[in-house]
Amino acid sequence: MKLYKAGAAVAAAVALALTATACGGSGDKASGEAGSSGGAKKDKVVIGIKFDQPGIGLKTPDGKFTGFDVDVATYVAKELGYQPDQIEFKQAISAERENLISNGDVKFVVASYSINEKRKAKVDFAGPYLIAHQDLLVRADDTSIxxxxxxxxxxxxxxxxxxxxxxxxxxxxxxxxLKQNAGYSECLTALESKAVDALTTDNSILAGFAAQEKNKGKFKLAGLSLSNENYGIGLKKGDKELQTKINAALKKMVSDGAWEAAVKTNFGPAGYKNEPAPQITEGS
Known part of the structure; x- marks a missing residue:
């Protein structure tokens, strides 16, 4: 009788352990966390960035990632508990950013993502972390625009x-x-070949293209401020916990000097004049 009771107790313990294991997995496709108890290791975090914006988010031919948004994303991920080798960068083209977030394909998006009311109806933002201004890029010899x-x-x-x-x-x-392409690289090729007369987006992005070694002397910024663009970090609607953590990471990045260093590293060679780090407004 005692042996039966002991066997039953062991079986119950095994069943309980299996149940706990089954319930412990995260439903978030983009986080890859093994669980939240007992100091479980976080496997990886998937972050959406641009792959074709020099100075902002660029995937180089050797598979590396560079740019201001990459530096911001890496810093934020570190504050969330992820090391660089635990980060998976996923391409986030402009038209797909909301879908990537809503579908859980990424944990968050850092991709020259301007905060506006239309987008806030679908996703939440942390930040802003940079203020840019819309400008025009034209050929260096063009005086008509x-x-x-x-x-x-x-x-x-x-x-x-x-x-x-x-x-x-x-x-x-x-x-x-208006001609619309999937990426800015296609627009730049069209501008150089005179298929189009100008490329428009934020001055930070345009400065990155103009500063590339292969483009020096070919293009120039018109020097206009056609709009104010507050870059924010996009995340799933209603995830206030993540929003609070990312905002805290952004504030720390500014206070410890890492933000200013990233600006100088990524935009300095193009002579880009940045605004001071903006105040956090989202989620406050």
Missing amino acids: TKAEDLNKKKLCSVTGSTSAQNVKEKLAPEAD
Whole structure:
């Protein structure tokens, strides 16, 4: 009788352990955490970035990632408990950022992601962490475009899903012939070949392209401030805990000097004049 009771107790303990193991997994596809109890190790975190924006987020031919957003993402991930080798970067093109977040394909997105009300209806943001201004990139020898209105009757390029193109088309130059591509690299090729007359997006992104060794002397910034773009970190709607943690990480990045160092490293060679680090407004 005692042996039966002991056997039953062992079986119950095994069943309980199996149940606990089955319930301990995270349903978040992008976090890869093994569990939250007993100091369980976090396997990886998936972060959405741009792959084609020099100075912001660029995947180099050797498979490495560089840019200001990459530095911000890496810093935030570290504060969340992830080392660089635990980060998986996933391409987040402009038109797919909300879907990547909502579907759980990424934990968060750091991809020159301007905060606006339309996007906030679908996702939440932490930050902002950078203020940029929409500008135009034109060929170095082009003197015909000095203001936004000069784009009327001219060919303007931007990427699908970008707020910059819509701002020009709807408010500044309604007669501009807008061409939209999947990435900025295609726009830059079209600009160099004279298939388009200008490329529009944020000055931080344009400065990154203009500063590339292969592009030096080919292009110039028009020097316009067509809009204010507050870059935020996109995350799943309603995840207040993650929003609070990311905001804390951004504040620490500014206070310990890492933010300023990242600005100088990624934008300094292009002569980019950045605004001071903005105050955190999202989630407050």
